[in-house]
Amino acid sequence: MQMRPWFGDEEKKAISEYMDEDGFITEFKRTEKFEQMIAEYTGAKHCIVVNNGTVSLTLATMAAGISAGDEVIVPNFTMIATPNSVKMYGAEPIFVDVERETLCLDIDKVRAAITPKTKAIMLVTANGRYPKSGVEAFIALAKEHNLKLIEDSAQSLGSFYPDGRHIGTVGDVGSFSFSAPKIISTGQGGCIVTNDDAIAARVRRLKDFGRSGGGNDIHSEIGFNFKFTELQACIGIEQMKKLAWRVERKKEILKRYQSNLKDVTAVRFFEQDLDSTTPWFIDVMVDRREELQDSLKAKGIGTRVMYPPINKQEAYQLPGEHEVSNLVGEEGLWLPSAGQLTDKEIDRICRAIIEFYDE
Template structure:
């Protein structure tokens, strides 16, 4: 793609490494269903995040659902969720007959406000589902959510779908990867993520019993691999070896992708300095790896149309979930509502060149100067 071609907001990057992994596996005449390559992929994610266990599944919504099931959440229970998130977060528990309870997010991080989460707790609350928006940690620190969980006995599930490559700085001797503060952390490998297997999700935990339960839940509740003896209810949410081949190749590229994602954000920050109409959300790049380039725009829809006419793709950020027809609930969540009005993702793919970023920033500056 040349610097003058249409610039999409996002596209995955697959190439020679993925092809080599796939062809190598095809030469083995395998069954395609998850086996040794999947185990290797899980081991790589566990190693990278520092988790004791990793369990991969077919997508990142199912991973959240299985996390909830493993923690005993079911019909009639309540799960506190941020009003600003991808709709998979609440849908994952709605599928179980549980009820998502929405709270607003912090204006500078777009992560759930811990004080509002505490106010939303009722006797029916069975989990808090914390979303690390674009890899960011809560302003109050993850320790505030851990303390709330410990004080109330309500488990914390981390929806870290956007956060592979991001870390918590919580005063410990060693940093913890985002997703490791909760009882279970969940990641997504859908097409726009920093690494992708097309679709896919992963669960990490340091709890041996939870890991064993998750493995049973994703494999029909089997008592052991390859048999038809079932000592619990379960479903078929397994991975495939083909996805694992792609994932292994992508994991080898992850350190370089983290470096490039941070460089992309820096280039945007430099290029948009002094442009009053578009404000990037900040990142501590020593800890956070931006998944998308996110910000709020004056006259957002006009800006998006201007950029599209000049060969630049954008994407509006998530609207507040409580106002979407799928939920249509009362509530006042001003931060989420503002993002629904003004939030705009700029091109964020790993393939972006510096020249393309400069072109994008130039067009944004020209729009607001007109």
Template sequence: MQMKPWFGKEEKEALCVYMDEGGFLTEFKRTEQFEEMIADYTKTKHCIVVNNGTISLTLAALAAGVEAGDEVIVPNYTMIATPNSVKLFGAKPVFVDVEEDTLCMDIQKVKEAITSKTKALILVSANGRYPRVGIEAFEKLCQENNLVLIEDAAQSLGSFYPNGKHIGSVGLVGSFSFSAPKIISTGQGGALITNDDRIAKTLRKLKDFGRSGGGNDFHNSIGYNFKFTELQACVGIEQMKKLESRIVRKKEIYTLYKNGLESIEGIRLIEQDIEHTTPWFYEVLLDKRNELQDYLKGEHIGTRLMYGPINKQVAYGVSGEHKVSNMIGKKGLWLPSFTQLTNEEIAYVCERIQRFFR
């Protein structure tokens, strides 16, 4: 198995307690508590949770004023949800390549892609990393070109910029995902953080039919139904209590992989600044990727191919060559990455990789 969620008796007990209260299951007090925990942790004014991390990006773009026909710059290396989130309402994702060492958007490529139709850019913090040039360079670029900066921090809960700010908290809106593989999970789910009162109010309306207030059926704007549930919030609250210990373990696992693989020629673990950021997956690059994956499968070790270049996926089929994302699509492999991995299991994986190369 390459990845699996981690739920325990605490989540089960929290769900049972809530069910005994006879609640309506739809979002209410538990959801508010979960939102407050995320806002407190990221040191932001507002957190709004929604049904998944794709919709959270869609709502972020809509709240920021992105419309059908506008161009939104996105990395060509990312989960396909990033471009899909704006394509959903008719905006056009424009793909640019990423930095080889961080897999975050290459700012020079962004500059070259800006046109009169560009309205926003979605900066993806790949595997919790930040761009080499720093978030400040992207802030400045957006200010100079009157662009909205949205942070897709789906993989970055528990990761910080060197200036101490949580990744996702710098742009107009930041987005997290709580899908099954993430460091904390509610099965499905997403969260938006912002320090902008107007944006927060707009987001809450957008996710709740455009209601003028809670519990009524009067609508002064268009909205949709992307609400959370109390059951998810019960799980999320207990997961947030475990976040710090999981951050520690994720960093320990990275160090174990780094030490276990560094002497093996032919394979490279992508570097991570574990002082500030928390790895989500453990990524390696190698020429014999498919052969290694098949070999490890025979040894009962689960792996997963890293994202291929989105512009070349059948769903998009957009012309263009992007050197780094093309390379990742050919050489990138995710090793077993679940937080429950033991030291012995990691040593076994590294030993089997060493045996493959011998």
């Protein structure tokens, strides 16, 4: 299984019990409980859930004061939702290359990309990893240039910086995703975490039509409808109960892949601090990628090509050569990564990879 959501009888029972209560389904007490569970797990003062992880990034940046025409530095290697989230309201994503070892933003290249129009840095912690330069270097750079630091932590629930702070809680505002393949899922969904009272209050207004308060029709600013549902929250609550075990299992899966493939020079893993961080996908760089994919597919093993460089996507078509992003576009591969994988299945996948390169 390359990746799939993991729901069980607990989620089914929680939804059934809620439906027996004749609730309104729109967000209410269970949503509040889900938000509280995330806040407590991450150590954030505020957590606000919304309908998806792209919207959570959009609201995070808007609430932090980013406006149409402002520039936001984003990695050229990321899911396209990252730049799209600011493009949605007219801000301009500025693409910067990433570190070879972690696929997080290269701070030297970020520094070189700052202009008078730059208002924020969007630090994507790729696959739960943090940059080699450390988050404090990004905090200092942002402070030096009076920029907001936005943490796109869509892939990082269950990952911490070495000092024990949860990824996503260190910048001005952070964002998580609960889409189908994430470590916990509500089908679609996302959340914003922050320790800033003003940012949190503005996110809550923006997601609810700009209302000045709940249950009224007085609007203090232009807002939207990005609310959650109680059904999603029922699922999310049960998923959060399983998170600690999933974190450990994800680490075990990566360790088994690394051990099995340690002598295969054609397969190269990225740096992953397994004491602090949790891998989402099993991501590698490989030789003869398309041939390997075809060989594995013939044996019933699915893989997926990693994100291509965004500036070369048809949707953007921007000039520039970003060495690491380009290389990932040529050699990057996600191996089967589902939390449901057994050790026996991982061993079979690894044997198939070894056999391919031994031919």
